[in-house]
Amino acid sequence: MEASLAEPAKGEHFYTVTPLLESWALSQVAGTTVFLKCENVQPAGSFKIRGIGHFCQEVAKKGCRHLVCSSGGNAGIAAAYSARRLGIPATIVLPEGAPLKVVRRLQGEGAEVQLTGKVWDEANLRAQELAQRDHWVNVPPFDHPLIWEGHSSLVRELKAALGTPPGALVLAVGGGGLLAGVSAGLAEVGWWSLPVGQP
Incomplete structure (x- = not known):
């Protein structure tokens, strides 16, 4: 039977302690x-999972029932991964021209993907609009303590x-x-x- 990811242990974080390796080539240069x-x-x-994972875990403790993020890059993937680990839904809003491989990756993490607008600013406005719903939280890609x-x-x-x-x-x-x-x-x-x- 596959272990459930929905209930992380108390104090468990979603990131991995990563290796610190010497680069011979860069050291030579x-x-x-x-x-x-x-x-x-x-x-x-x-690295985005360090901060975004922590943010998502903290807002989930405070009653968040749905995560929203307007990034189709590393931040959106970290938000979708965190939502899956927390067992709550995520909506990732991308511009209409988003690469199909990004959409598939996000869907593979279980996120709903919405394509809105021609540029990121328009997608971001849609994400902020969605986050006005009860218990939905907007996940900022970088600008939060x-x-x-x-x-x-x-x-x-x-x-x-x-x-x-x-x-x-x-x-x-x-x-x-x-x-x-x-x-x-x-x-x-x-x-x-x-x-x-x-x-």
Whole structure:
């Protein structure tokens, strides 16, 4: 009999502790040891599950019965994955031109997919409209303190693996959710002065 995913154990999170591996090629180019935090092995495919999973778990505790997200990328996949784990429905709203492979991936996680508008802004307006329904919650892709709190787990893992701070952290910055979470994590572990940059 297959185990149910609907009831996570108390304190269980949806992300995986990911490997920290030395990159020989990047170390050669940089002239110093370079490590890669392999967030691509997360169950939802990216670091987004750290923050979005945490956000979804917290709103579910407060009575959310339906998740809505307007991202068809990693945030939408993380929201759909989290909804499936929580045993609640999710609606992911995408622009009409969304790639079929993205729609299929979201549907594979059990989410309803709505195609609305020509651009993301129009899809986002639809998601916000849906989130006005009772017990429906809009899942922001990056701009919420609970999401930053979830992303901060990455720094705790770095400290556990390395012990001492690295010379610098380099990370991708889009909406800024990862940067905000990493900054919070650095403060939490006492690595205040560690430089952070983007490639």
